[in-house]
Amino acid sequence: MNNKDYVIKAVDEEAQVRIWIADTTNLTKEAKARHKASGLSAAVLGKVLTAAVMMASDLKNPEGVLTLKVKGDGAAGMILATADNRGKVRGFVSNPNINGLRAERAAVKTGEIVGTAGILEISKDLGMKQPFSSRVELVSGEIDEDLVYYLKISEQIEAAVMLEVLLGQDMEIMTMGGIIVQSLPQGRLEVFRTIEKNLTRLREMRMNFYKNSGKEILEALTRGLNFEILSALEAKFKCNCHRKRLLGIIGGMSREDLNYSFKDKEEIEVLCNFCNTRYFFTREQIKAYRDSLH
Numbered sequence: 001m002n003n004k005d006y007v008i009k010a011v012d013e014e015a016q017v018r019i020w021i022a023d024t025t026n027l028t029k030e031a032k033a034r035h036k037a038s039g040l041s042a043a044v045l046g047k048v049l050t051a052a053v054m055m056a057s058d059l060k061n062p063e064g065v066l067t068l069k070v071k072g073d074g075a076a077g078m079i080l081a082t083a084d085n086r087g088k089v090r091g092f093v094s095n096p097n098i099n100g101l102r103a104e105r106a107a108v109k110t111g112e113i114v115g116t117a118g119i120l121e122i123s124k125d126l127g128m129k130q131p132f133s134s135r136v137e138l139v140s141g142e143i144d145e146d147l148v149y150y151l152k153i154s155e156q157i158e159a160a161v162m163l164e165v166l167l168g169q170d171m172e173i174m175t176m177g178g179i180i181v182q183s184l185p186q187g188r189l190e191v192f193r194t195i196e197k198n199l200t201r202l203r204e205m206r207m208n209f210y211k212n213s214g215k216e217i218l219e220a221l222t223r224g225l226n227f228e229i230l231s232a233l234e235a236k237f238k239c240n241c242h243r244k245r246l247l248g249i250i251g252g253m254s255r256e257d258l259n260y261s262f263k264d265k266e267e268i269e270v271l272c273n274f275c276n277t278r279y280f281f282t283r284e285q286i287k288a289y290r291d292s293l294h
């Protein structure tokens, strides 16, 4: 299916239990292509991108940025994603070349790739002086379980999280999606528990983002309960790097550093880690930029 990626958010009638559902299949495919990543590397990156874009949709400030960082002792190294509240997300995994065996069409387990000794950290930069930042130790490296633990410890929120990625035989991304259910501290825990149970059943039914729409998934999750969709966003892999900003950074380098960078080279190369785009700058371009400042 070639539907657009989305993040939908729903709440119960008392606004105590909140649900996010995201289909991030296309943006995970795009991340895989941009980073020339293997299926397993893309799967773990997809989980982090998906969690970030759902969590960021709750930021109040449109200029705000949420950063989700996972760093364990497994082969993946660091996985980092940043997202805003309009469905834009970007990210990378430090090792895009993880290979290994896996069961066909089974949900990808990422614990072994991520490792279990390490941290999950979330920072929210809301455009104020100090960004908020909090971290927990990893629980399993499956990201969803780690996020449940993070929400409990750092935000005192009872949560259930599902991040599920399916790879095809050719190691291409077939489907990637996520669900987060949160109960506010004074929330109705029985409603939360019912949805938590439905979430487990959803996995068993193999209800997934490949076959089912967000609305169908929401209905299956909240059967018999009164939930309303609050917002729906289109989700996209989008980086905000651009040539001009990078030129500003390079233009600010000292003469010595520039000479060093240009040693035996006509151009210097700057790589954006988030989207793997390469930018090239010549001495003349840097000089012209510097002259333009006067």
Ligand SMILES: [Zn+2]
Residues within 6 Å of the ligand: 239, 240, 241, 272, 273, 274, 275, 276, 277
């Ligand atoms: Zn970029």
